[in-house]
Amino acid sequence: MAGERSFFGPVDPAADAGYDEDHPKRKGFFTDTSICIGCKACEVACKEWNDVPATHFDMLGSSYDNSFSLNANQWRHVAFIEQAKPMGEQESGLRRQAVALGMPTMGPPGSVPPEPGEDDAVDRPDFRWLMSSDVCKHCTHAACLDVCPTGSLFRTEFGTVVVQDDICNGCGYCVPACPYGVIERRKGPEGAKNVGIAQKCTLCYDRLGAGSTPACAQACPTQSIQFGDVEELRERANARVEQLHEAGIMDARLYGNDPEDGVGGTGAFFLLLDEPEVYGFPPDPVVTTKDLPHMYKRAGAAALTLLAGAALAFVGGRR
Amino acid sequence: MVPEATFTSYYGRAIVKPSPWEADIPTYLFAGGVAAGSSLIAAGADLTGRPILRRSGRLAAIAALTVSMVALVHDLGRPERFLNMLRVAKATSPMSVGTWILSSYGPFAGAVAATEVVSMLPSRLRVGPLRLARLVDRPAGLLAALLAPPVAAYTAVLLSDTATPSWHAAYRELPFVFVGSAAAASAGLGLVAAPVHETGPVRRLALGGAVLELVMEHRMERTMGITAEPLHQGTAGRLMRAAKVLTAAGGAASLFAGRSRTAAVVSGVALLAGSACTRFGVFEAGQESAKDPKYTVVPQRERLERGEPVRFRERSGSPAPSPTDPVTGDRSGDHRPAADT
Numbered sequence: 001m002a003g004e005r006s007f008f009g010p011v012d013p014a015a016d017a018g019y020d021e022d023h024p025k026r027k028g029f030f031t032d033t034s035i036c037i038g039c040k041a042c043e044v045a046c047k048e049w050n051d052v053p054a055t056h057f058d059m060l061g062s063s064y065d066n067s068f069s070l071n072a073n074q075w076r077h078v079a080f081i082e083q084a085k086p087m088g089e090q091e092s093g094l095r096r097q098a099v100a101l102g103m104p105t106m107g108p109p110g111s112v113p114p115e116p117g118e119d120d121a122v123d124r125p126d127f128r129w130l131m132s133s134d135v136c137k138h139c140t141h142a143a144c145l146d147v148c149p150t151g152s153l154f155r156t157e158f159g160t161v162v163v164q165d166d167i168c169n170g171c172g173y174c175v176p177a178c179p180y181g182v183i184e185r186r187k188g189p190e191g192a193k194n195v196g197i198a199q200k201c202t203l204c205y206d207r208l209g210a211g212s213t214p215a216c217a218q219a220c221p222t223q224s225i226q227f228g229d230v231e232e233l234r235e236r237a238n239a240r241v242e243q244l245h246e247a248g249i250m251d252a253r254l255y256g257n258d259p260e261d262g263v264g265g266t267g268a269f270f271l272l273l274d275e276p277e278v279y280g281f282p283p284d285p286v287v288t289t290k291d292l293p294h295m296y297k298r299a300g301a302a303a304l305t306l307l308a309g310a311a312l313a314f315v316g317g318r319r
Numbered sequence: 320m321v322p323e324a325t326f327t328s329y330y331g332r333a334i335v336k337p338s339p340w341e342a343d344i345p346t347y348l349f350a351g352g353v354a355a356g357s358s359l360i361a362a363g364a365d366l367t368g369r370p371i372l373r374r375s376g377r378l379a380a381i382a383a384l385t386v387s388m389v390a391l392v393h394d395l396g397r398p399e400r401f402l403n404m405l406r407v408a409k410a411t412s413p414m415s416v417g418t419w420i421l422s423s424y425g426p427f428a429g430a431v432a433a434t435e436v437v438s439m440l441p442s443r444l445r446v447g448p449l450r451l452a453r454l455v456d457r458p459a460g461l462l463a464a465l466l467a468p469p470v471a472a473y474t475a476v477l478l479s480d481t482a483t484p485s486w487h488a489a490y491r492e493l494p495f496v497f498v499g500s501a502a503a504a505s506a507g508l509g510l511v512a513a514p515v516h517e518t519g520p521v522r523r524l525a526l527g528g529a530v531l532e533l534v535m536e537h538r539m540e541r542t543m544g545i546t547a548e549p550l551h552q553g554t555a556g557r558l559m560r561a562a563k564v565l566t567a568a569g570g571a572a573s574l575f576a577g578r579s580r581t582a583a584v585v586s587g588v589a590l591l592a593g594s595a596c597t598r599f600g601v602f603e604a605g606q607e608s609a610k611d612p613k614y615t616v617v618p619q620r621e622r623l624e625r626g627e628p629v630r631f632r633e634r635s636g637s638p639a640p641s642p643t644d645p646v647t648g649d650r651s652g653d654h655r656p657a658a659d660t
Contacts, residue, residue: 007411008631009631010631060330062330065330069333079329081329143482146411146412147411147413147414147480147481148409149407149412150400150403150404150406151407151409152403167403167406168396168403169395169396169397169398169400169401169403170395170396170397170400171404171414172338172340172394172396173338173412173414173481175338175339176335176336176337176338176482176605176609177480177482178335178336178482179335179482180334180335181333181334181335181336184336184339185339185396186396187339195396196395196397197396258630259631260630261628261629261630262628262629262630275327277326277327277328277329277616277620278327278329279329280328280330280334280612281334282334282335282615282619283616283619283620283623284620284623284628284629285619288479288480288481288482288487289411289480290629291479291487291490292411292413292476292480294490294491295413295475295476295479295480295494296476298475298476298490298492298493298494299469299473299475299476299494301494301495302468302471302472302475302494302495302497302498303469303472303473303494303498304468305495305498306356306359306467306468306471306498306502307359307465307468309502309524309528310356310360310363310464310502310524311363312523313363313520313521313523313524314364314366314367314520316523
């Protein structure tokens with residue numbers, strides 16, 4: 001089980017965790033942000049199905065994003081980014097020629113009001129609106145699972161990563177371990193279930209067991225969130241990127257689909273239209289436990305240094 | 320000065336999350352170090368016939384260990400479930416490894432503290448099974464001392480094995496900083512507690528620990544790149560500066576601790592305070608590094624710009640990235656050397 005690749009590199013995570021060969025195929029999400037319309041149906045469906053309490057709701061002044069981030073009480077989070085860029089050949093609507101309605105016009109003193117029919121929009125910016133529904137990545141090499149000291153976090157037969165609420169003692173180690181900042185210890189609200197316990201997306205483990213689609217994917221009206229076998233989703237994603245490139249949207253790129261990346265590829269991966277950090281993703285995430293063997297060696301050397309130092313202090317010279 | 324890094328983020332929000340840990344954890348880092356060092360000193364004092372140093376070391380170890388355990392349990396989101404730590408033994412989790420290290424060390428540190436207390440009783444009260452204490456005394460003390468160094472060192476791995484930028488980037492040097500800090504603090508306690516004629520070894524240990532901590536901390540900052548910044552800013556910066564001054568002063572004062580009891584106490588107190596500042600400073604710097612997306616994005620972005628994303632290679636040796644799917648977007652073209660396709 002603890003093979004060389006258990007920390008890094010391409011593996012089938014369920015097989016690596018010791019499941020038999022006849023375990024189900026790895027399940028995951030392909031979130032195609034190019035067709036996300038920001039409706040937040042995924043956020044709502046997730047909260048409803050998983051009984052995730054609402055705590056953080058503020059008017060944040062960050063476009064339509066008022067749910068802030070993925071956290072213990074937010075297992076799907078829709079990001080909204082407003083940019084002064086065109087979306088491929090798409091018409092933003094801002095450059096449309098003004099239609100003369102014959103109304104009296106007014107401008108700053110000295111300015112000449114545009115003649116009816118004249119294009120007054122040439123100076124207006126391009127505009128595109130990026131929306132992306134973020135979720136736990138269900139990493140091939142999941143740092144949260146690696147560092148969990150109680151065995152509460154475990155690898156399911158579907159290759160996903162799930163917290164067992166009745167075992168977690170809220171040590172909080174998974175929180176700083178996650179390279180994406182997904183998992184968090186639930187702080188409240190008062191009286192909600194699982195306060196003090198690490199919480200995150202389960203990829204609807206209960207629904208998967210019953211052969212159903214996770215709530216968010218089921219609710220997504222545009223199929224921006226696609227659920228299925230990771231292997232097949234990766235092919236579908238490659239085809240979609242190719243299609244977008246052909247359509248002139250050269251910004252399109254996949255994120256998390258490479259089994260050789262720093263976390264061994266993610267079970268939930270994304271088609272993005274800009275650099276990952278624009279959406280709040282780390283650009284080159286690495287599972288921290290990749291370096292753990294080296295860390296133990298350094299700590300071992302330090303421990304021996306302390307032992308030798310103390311011994312020398314007592315042996316060397318008698319004063 | 321390094322020029323201000325430019326980077327992109329999502330409304331300036333953090334990417335990784337800071338640990339939910341509070342003062343409990345740096346308190347434990349400090350107390351655990353004091354416990355470990357004190358067990359080593361007590362064993363040395365026992366073997367070299369320094370009874371007061373032995374006694375203070377053993378009692379300090381159990382007191383510091385008790386503080387550690389209380390802090391560790393208090394820090395949990397569900398303290399009543401602390402025993403769940405013992406459900407599994409998991410090498411991939413430094414916290415699980417640490418739990419088992421403490422679980423092995425604790426009983427011996429406790430036993431030897433108990434035998435020490437028994438030896439303090441008037442002889443007419445040392446009756447029945449209490450007379451066995453003398454048999455247990457030295458073996459338990461030596462086993463505690465052997466298990467003590469991992470107690471002092473593993474806490475560095477505990478912090479480094481995270482995505483917290485300023486903790487992970489420090490993983491090479493942090494164990495040495497922490498054992499140096501543990502040696503200096505416990506030796507400092509010995510200097511305060513024991514009379515001058517018994518403190519020869521702890522004076523050497525104090526100086527050695529202080530030098531190790533200062534040298535390795537300096538080297539750590541130089542290898543951390545941009546993630547060293549939080550060690551110089553705000554509360555963490557003040558703590559780290561205080562740690563350096565106190566540790567250096569304590570180390571210097573230890574040179575005079577053989578002649579003057581006052582110098583010994585000053586040195587000991589300074590070293591203890593310096594060690595505490597180091598632990599709180601490193602802890603705080605990590606927390607701050609997690610709250611600012613800069614420390615997550617900039618190092619990763621720099622890797623990509625250099626064309627060196629972290630990628631798995633079969634039996635690595637060739638620096639060229641493995642060929643990747645050409646449709647993974649402009650990243651492959653922009654940041655990776657062209658794959659031969």
